[in-house]
Amino acid sequence: MRFRLFARMIPANGRMAAWGAAMDWTAFFFRFNGRINRAKYWFAALIYTLVLIALVVAFIMALGDFDKDRIGEMVGTSLLFIAVGGLVFLVLLWSSFATAIKRLHDRNKSGWWVLVFWVLPAIVGAVADGLGGTASLALNAVSVVLSVWGFVEVGCLRGTQGPNEYGPDPLGAPAVAPAAS
Structure with a gap:
């Protein structure tokens, strides 16, 4: 299996105009x-x-x-x-x-989830820094949980197979299993 990072960005003939590639x-x-x-x-x-x-x-x-x-x-x-x-x-x-x-x-999720995974942990962490004691510890724990959840969701889990409401599958069409004989 060939690793093709930007396969969809390069036409089948392997040539692309410089302007098209930049776009x-x-x-x-x-x-x-x-x-x-x-x-x-x-x-x-x-x-x-x-x-x-x-x-x-x-x-x-x-x-x-x-x-x-x-x-x-x-x-x-x-x-x-x-x-x-x-x-x-x-x-x-x-x-x-x-x-x-x-x-x-x-992952078939709204882009607004980025607020939960990135923005909210930053805000919660900043508030936690201004507090102290148990409240700070609890808020920092919430910030870490949200960040780890975002890391797993965005960076680790496979995307939705096949097309979804946001476009076609970036990996292409799923392979069809051959019929049993």
Whole structure:
């Protein structure tokens, strides 16, 4: 069996115009409609991770060695990287929401579930940080449970076989078992 991560994005003849390929990648990373399988979701997660690592490495290299005599220079560099990093973060956030929503669609679930799996745990965790004691522990436990549920739902479970209300099966038509003879 051949591993074909983006088989649906490449025509049967193997050729694709550069503009068409760019549009497919744009749709993959930034549109909220349709379905994607687990392999494409994890591929996108790898891309996001590599971009974030590159951003952190660039930031560290730009700051160089800390020197109190160059603090003004470093503040300017830091502000530039905060602006660029913030922009990159927003693009990655949008794209990660888009890919997660398409995975939820593959599971035949509304994209609004991303609020339960990502946004709610962040809010609950922030509230828990401001509390203390047992309430903080309980809220952090709720946050962890929601996050793990989201991880399993989006990243681990197989999508709905065959077409659903969000589009065709990204893995193609299910194989039909041969008739017994």
